[in-house]
Amino acid sequence: MTLTARAIAALVLSLSAGHALADQVPGAAAAPAIPISSQDRFYSADQFSNTVSVVDPSTNGLLGVISLGEPTPANLSPLYKGQLLVHGIGAAPDGKTIAVVSIGSNSVSFIDTASNTVKHTTYVGRSPHEAFFTPDGREVWVTVRGEAYVSVLDAATYQETARVETPNGPGMTIFSPDGRYAYICSSFSPETVVVETATRQIVGRVAQASPFCPDIAATPDGSQVWMTLKDVGKTMVFNARPPFAVLQTLDTGPLTNHVNIVRNAAGQFAYVTVGTENRVKVYRTDTFTLVTEIEVGSLPHGLWPSGDGSRIYVGLENGDGVAVIDTLANRVIATVPIGQGPQGVTYVPRAVTQGDGRANLTPLGAARASHQLVLTGEGDTRSQATLFEQGQVQMLQIAAAGLQPGKPYVLAFANAADGSGTLEPLTKFMTNPAGSAVVNAVGPIRQVVAADAGAPRRWLVIASGTPEAIGAVVQRQSE
Known part of the structure; x- marks a missing residue:
């Protein structure tokens, strides 16, 4: 028996019915x-x-x-x-x-x-x-x-x-x-x-x-x-x-x-x-x-x-x-x-x-809110940061890049935009062989870097070293 092209197509569709691959x-x-x-x-x-x-x-x-x-x-x-x-x-x-x-x-x-x-x-x-x-x-x-x-x-x-x-x-x-x-x-x-x-x-x-x-x-x-x-x-x-x-x-x-x-x-x-x-x-x-x-x-x-x-x-x-x-x-x-x-x-x-497939879904709500920041350093190096709203606090995630490979660094608050003065460590991290890392922290960070919490403003920075021995600031939060 010889199948027409249309019959073959119909057979393929019938075999694949209910199969999403x-x-x-x-x-x-x-x-x-x-x-x-x-x-x-x-x-x-x-x-x-x-x-x-x-x-x-x-x-x-x-x-x-x-x-x-x-x-x-x-x-x-x-x-x-x-x-x-x-x-x-x-x-x-x-x-x-x-x-x-x-x-x-x-x-x-x-x-x-x-x-x-x-x-x-x-x-x-x-x-x-x-x-x-x-x-x-x-x-x-x-x-x-x-x-x-x-x-x-x-x-x-x-x-x-x-x-x-x-x-x-x-x-x-x-x-x-x-x-x-x-x-x-x-x-x-x-x-x-x-x-x-x-x-x-x-x-x-x-x-x-x-x-x-x-x-x-x-x-x-x-x-x-x-x-x-x-x-x-x-x-x-x-x-x-x-x-x-x-x-x-x-x-x-x-x-x-x-x-x-x-x-x-x-x-x-x-x-x-x-x-x-x-x-x-x-x-x-x-x-x-x-x-x-x-x-x-x-x-x-x-x-x-x-x-x-x-x-x-x-x-x-x-x-x-x-x-x-x-x-x-x-x-x-x-x-x-x-x-x-x-x-x-x-x-x-x-x-x-x-049906419309909407059953039991909820609106995006507060999960829609986030804020973008950029940290820059010498030689046009830059790291991108996002503050994800979680209510009273935020999850901070930084895609750090342009750093020295396999070295320890500290994400910290600085008292001044240029990174001078005493630094307050948030977390430490180690870069991978490509000089990058994904860094996470949690806290009322947006309120601090935007000075809307009734406290003096701080700036996010990345410094070399560890929290116990912080070195030079290498990237600073851009305005």
Whole structure:
């Protein structure tokens, strides 16, 4: 029997009905593209508001947030309920469930995409980072970054069924499109391991150019794996098949955060977020050449393509927004306000097949408020800072850059704009090999630096040394 082209197309659609994987990550290139519609959803894990933001890609509008925990200072008390530091996110192949990781409460929250409600919470080991479903949807692999294993959960019962031993500090797992391999990079050891999914045995090892890999992506054509190295500002590419040889190492820039793959009419491309440059860099996957750089906003972090590859959505960690990029024009076409400090993100085609999908969502509210600051130093060095409103206090996050590699520094208050006088330390930090760092502090900082708390004004500065032995001021808050 000979099938017509229309019949073949109908057969493909019927086979894919209820199955959200498209010809973009994490699906295979052979899957059908899924055009953007009002049934799709973009989700972000918002670390400082402890929310999941829900966006309708057909309008690029925020529908609301799913609250998983309280803002600071409520979470400084014993945490009997709710989640803390909402960080990682992954979607089931059928689009009906997202798994949201909270690194401060060691949890994975399974959220129903139709009702926006938590249907189960599983607690795992210390400081999990990301959770991803196997392509068959039967398991969820959770990288337990504070330990040395991946926790394998049954996707139906949500219970741990196995552990896959890894090098210390597994950062993220991504699967080959056919599900045969799990690629697990490390955040504390300079080694990525390749695990055969069925047997859970390590079948390959790839040396990382540095110990700290936060993100990894497999191309839909099944040929390559890309991973970022945040501490040295590089991105590595290796062959997705044995012997898993390294193909390329790219210098992408300090605080290289996440990488993801887009397939469109122009070919297949890797999109890489570079935090200190506020850019997304686009590379061809066949020649590894840089195609373009796209200015997106403050501290881009996670990113994920639509089901047809026509857009890619980029979470702005210090911008409380998501930048929407047209991947053929490679330009930002919208910026959508979302929760505070988006980290991991995902795009789910056909997440809501009935109704408007607004049930149980709440307004963004106070999580909308944030304030931007810049610290500058000699040689046009600069660090960007954001104050995230939490009520009476703020979470301060600084993307420090332009400092000496591997050196101790202090974030402090100064009595004068030029940094002179006595310094009051807020926190200490150590720069990575690229001379950058992400620095956090909490307190009534906005009131102090804006002098609206009835006290003399102070200025944020970065000084060399430690709180016990503070050295020279190297960067100062700009007016």
